[in-house]
Every structure is written in C-alpha cells, then in structure tokens.
Amino acid sequence: MLRPGPFTLEELRKMFGKIVVSDYAKGKHEAKVAVAPGMKYRHYAPNKPLVLANNKQMLKEVVEYCSKKGISVAVICSDEMKKEIKQKGTEVISLGSEKNLYEIASNLFDSFLKIETSEAEFGIVQPFPQKGIGLAIMNRIRKATGFSSIISTSDIKKYC
Numbered sequence: 001m002l003r004p005g006p007f008t009l010e011e012l013r014k015m016f017g018k019i020v021v022s023d024y025a026k027g028k029h030e031a032k033v034a035v036a037p038g039m040k041y042r043h044y045a046p047n048k049p050l051v052l053a054n055n056k057q058m059l060k061e062v063v064e065y066c067s068k069k070g071i072s073v074a075v076i077c078s079d080e081m082k083k084e085i086k087q088k089g090t091e092v093i094s095l096g097s098e099k100n101l102y103e104i105a106s107n108l109f110d111s112f113l114k115i116e117t118s119e120a121e122f123g124i125v126q127p128f129p130q131k132g133i134g135l136a137i138m139n140r141i142r143k144a145t146g147f148s149s150i151i152s153t154s155d156i157k158k159y160c
Contacts, residue, residue: 004136006105021135045144046116050123051159052141054151056081062124063087065156074120076111078104081126091118101133108137112144122159124150 004021013019053059059075066073067087074091075081078098085092093111096103115123125141128134142149150156 004139006102006133006136008132009135010132045146046112046123048115048118048120048122049159050112050115050125050145050148052125052145052149053127054149055127056084058150058152059124059126060084061153062150062156062159063090065153066090072120074115074118074123075126076115076123077126078128091120093118093123098128101128101137104128105133105137105140108140124159 009019009021053062059077059081063073063075063085064087067089070089072089072091074093075085076093076095077085079094079096080098082092082094093114095107095111098104125145127141128137130138150159
C-alpha cells in the first residue's frame with residue numbers, strides 16, 4: 001500500500017490477502033519519488049505551524065501550558081476530546097465523533113483551512129487509531145503537519 005484511502009487495509013486484505021504497508025502510507029516520511037498521488041509533498045496544510053500530539057494527554061498538556069503562557073492555540077480534535085478542552089483563549093475545531101472515523105476523515109481538510117484563518121498562533125491535532133480509515137486520517141495529518149509532533153513535555157516549549 002502506497003497511500004491509504006477510503007477502502008481500509010482490513011477490507012483490502014480480505015480481497016487480496018497479504019498487503020505490505022509502506023512507511024509512506026503510515027505518514028512517517030515523504031517519498032523521494034512520488035509513485036502515487038499525494039506521496040511526496042506536504043499539502044492541504046495551513047501556513048501556520050501545525051503539530052500532532054503524540055497522545056490525548058499530551059494534547060491537553062500543550063493546551064494547558066499555552067493557556068498559562070497566554071499563547072493562543074487552535075485544537076483540531078474529536079467531539080469527545082472537545083469536552084475536555086476548557087482553557088480560555090483556545091479555539092477548538094471539532095472533526096466529529098470518534099465513533100465515526102469516516103466523519104472525521106470527511107472534516108479533516110476543512111479543519112486545516114480553519115487553522116489558517118483562526119486567531120491562533122499555531123494548531124495542534126489529536127491523534128487517532130491507525131486502523132481502518134484511521135490509517136488514512138493519520139497519513140493526512142502527518143503530511144499536513146510536515147511530520148512535526150509533540151511527544152514529550154520538553155517538546156512543548158518549541159511551539160509555545
């Protein structure tokens with residue numbers, strides 16, 4: 001698999017058997033040569049900095065830290081995560097319910113555009129499970145962030 005899409009890996013394996021998933025499909029890095037559309041360059045991404053939180057707890061820590069420092073941040077997240085973001089000055093862009101990853105996938109590119117027009121200094125995105133359509137979602141998120149992620153509290157200071 002070079003680039004995941006609406007037909008999930010699990011569905012394709014039922015039809016074709018064993019399928020190898022490239023690191024490009026996982027959104028780990030860019031391809032040197034684009035053998036399929038969307039493999040090579042960062043695209044559908046805002047000009048403002050956008051980063052991926054390593055997990056939900058890290059996302060909440062970034063939002064809390066930025067709030068204390070008076071730094072405006074926009075959060076792209078699920079409806080469920082939105083309920084946990086309570087800091088003033090934080091713009092929340094909801095993608096839909098975690099129970100419907102197709103809805104989240106459908107709203108993803110629009111959320112990137114909203115970051116661009118927001119008052120926030122940068123955006124942070126919630127991670128999603130990489131199974132089913134989640135593989136395609138994370139591929140698009142990683143490409144839009146330019147493969148930038150916050151994996152520890154020390155990383156927060158790079159963005160806030």
